[in-house]
Amino acid sequence: MNSFWTRRRRDNLAGYLFIAPQLLGSLAFVLGPLVMVVWYSLHEWNVLADTFEFTGASNYRALADDPELGNVLAATTFFSVGLVVFNLTLALLLAVLLNQKLRGTVVFRTLFFSPVVVSLVAWTIVWGFLLQNDGGINGLLDTVGVTGPNWLRGETTAMMSVIVVQVFKNVGLNMVLFLAALQGVPQQLYEAATLDGAGWWMRFGRITMPLISPTILLTSIITVVGSLQVFAQIAVLTQGGPGTSTTVLVYYLYQQAFQFHHFGYGATLSVLLFVIVLGLTLLQWRMRRRWVLDEN
Template sequence: MPKIYTKSWLDNDTVAAWIFLTPAVILLGIFILGPIAYLFFLSFTAGSFTSTGIQWVGLKNYWRLLLNPDFWQVLGNTVYFTVATVIPTLVIPLGLAVLLNRSIALREALRTTYFLPSIISLVAAGLGFRWLFQPEGPVNALLNSVGISPITWLGDTFWAMPVLILLSIWKQLGFNMVVFLAGLQAIPPSRYEAAELDGANSWQQFCYITLPGLQPTLIFATVTTVIFTLRSFEQVYVMTGGGPLNSTNLLVYYIYQEAFAQFDFGYAAAAATVLLAITLVLVYLQLRTWGEEN
């Protein structure tokens, strides 16, 4: 009877792999898993680090979140902001990528122009948008020139959030366009040539060749865009400060206010834990959907 050899977990390859992985695992534990564990612990405490110290309060901070109408308003603002930002930030760059993947005039210049917002500081972009949409700014001047009354954009509970959404879309557009361009160039041109020979029009080629070929790229772009949008802070801090009347207060800015303005670290940690849970659930659902389709 032939002897069956089983691979030992102490063989040379395994030992070498662990030697190379250990520094990365240690850094991961120190800078990611450690802070997450401490955040979770902190969400069950109350008090200050400088005066009274911290006390264990159990689920009190989570109960306060459930009963606080401001938290639910902020959560609703975050959902509205995320949905209204993510969908255009995927659709518009996809269309631009399909267009700029073809041989058209000034293609390289257009690619560079659309990508430029991605390398601009979000604080600088926020200051620029605040200037554009101030009561005597260029946007109101343009509206006034065509007979439309000026709008107090950042001081209006209806218009302030769309301005933040517009800034976020503009800022993320170039990055996703480059991602989609890379995905498009990985699709073999022979598929399009065969589709043309079979009489498929441009829309049919997009639906049956481009979208299926871009599926991994779409998942990556969706996950990164959702994460980037959920952690939005700078535009709120620079442009509106969460106002007017809490209408633009997003979850990350709310956590910042509770932690570093109110010094309620336990409550802020509970809100941050909720944000982390929402992010993980959304990423899990997106990855699971992609896995089932493949």
């Protein structure tokens, strides 16, 4: 018995025991539901009629023939691109500004990060009141003689409004990540570059950006995945309207499964969402070799 439990085997057992809770949780709450969603996508499940029939690939054929899917994917793409660009750009700008050794920067860091810890639904409801036709934003515009649009009912302004609400909600998280990365850049490199005559923009492009590129990769993956999973903002602010201009993929999935009771087709849309998220994540991870420092 003692010869069986060698030191290496005891170490391996201890390692497996340490990762067992996380492994079991992943199997129960990640892999298990994913397998069930694929299984449901091969069936037509009518809860009201209490029927569960195997239909094979019919839901996937319906997905290919869905006339609304093109508009939904276009809205999802517009939202994701707008959110990622505005969020990362604003977060990096704020991090650079708040990285300066000035009085009051701690207060501003707290102010910009505080929306991250606020309830998402509460945050969205407040912005819903502000963006109404007679809400607070149009009230402020009226004081300077400007008539504001009906932000949540215009096809263009509705999507932009949702993007802005989401950017202000989560920009503080990326700002903190960028700020931590900026504070890890050795000051000696800046001093040496300054002595060589490099200006601020050259120091930023040749020193700062390469050294914080791993953090840019992390924040871009987090933001892209988060942008594809947006739901509460759409449900509270626009309900997918006007028309289908703000009907993103997750909200369309919700409509099909829980409003129209097409659970099999909703599961098929879930599989599509998983494939898109996985594909974009792998693409970003593969492209890191071209622009992330020390990843070649």
